[in-house]
Amino acid sequence: MIRTLLAGGAVLAVLALFPVPAQADPGVQLNANDMALLNGVRQAGLWEMPAGQMAAQKGSSAKVRQVGQAIADQHVKLDQLVTDAANALGTSLPQTPTAQQQGFLNQLQAATGPRFDLLFVTLLRGAHGKIFPIIGAVRAATRNPIVRKLADQANQFVMNHMQMLESTGLVQYERLPPAAMPPAQDLSTLGMAEANAGVKPPFSPLVLGMLLIGLLGIGALASVRIMRSRR
Numbered sequence: 001m002i003r004t005l006l007a008g009g010a011v012l013a014v015l016a017l018f019p020v021p022a023q024a025d026p027g028v029q030l031n032a033n034d035m036a037l038l039n040g041v042r043q044a045g046l047w048e049m050p051a052g053q054m055a056a057q058k059g060s061s062a063k064v065r066q067v068g069q070a071i072a073d074q075h076v077k078l079d080q081l082v083t084d085a086a087n088a089l090g091t092s093l094p095q096t097p098t099a100q101q102q103g104f105l106n107q108l109q110a111a112t113g114p115r116f117d118l119l120f121v122t123l124l125r126g127a128h129g130k131i132f133p134i135i136g137a138v139r140a141a142t143r144n145p146i147v148r149k150l151a152d153q154a155n156q157f158v159m160n161h162m163q164m165l166e167s168t169g170l171v172q173y174e175r176l177p178p179a180a181m182p183p184a185q186d187l188s189t190l191g192m193a194e195a196n197a198g199v200k201p202p203f204s205p206l207v208l209g210m211l212l213i214g215l216l217g218i219g220a221l222a223s224v225r226i227m228r229s230r231r
Contacts, residue, residue: 033138047097052073063167135151
């Protein structure tokens, strides 16, 4: 009997040296930041596309008309990319501009001549500057490959649009709204915490517990056997 228990304990000891296989990852869910990117890219297209079309028709300078048409055309492509991403992720997207964005379109509709050109560049450059840091933050932290790919694509479009708007010479940099920067933090400490969080024990706690119980049982039985042999 003792030999059998000892053999069983040895088997448990060997098993304890090997980690238990991890459970299959059920899939990474979208978080609020992921959705902020999807909705933000979609919302941008809902008003910047018609704004670009207006600029292509109403711009008082050839440069503004050219930039407006290019931005409108590129937003058609970006809108398709974000729609495809949302469909792949099984989530819905906004269908209409926000009240503020509709207000921008109303202002552009009412403006004419050089006033229109300046308003068009000012509104769109400010909007692109707001979403640009959001794209970078989501790209750096998202765990979803579809969102990560969309962030890469959106980053290229937004950067290109800012450069085109700036090429008109109408951007008033001193009036640009401040960038929405993430809160400051000690990145070295954060990296240490994340590294420590990823360290896992080399042995399975369940197997170690079973081993301990088995060894205690062996010890108890051995003690009883010794006491009986002395009587």
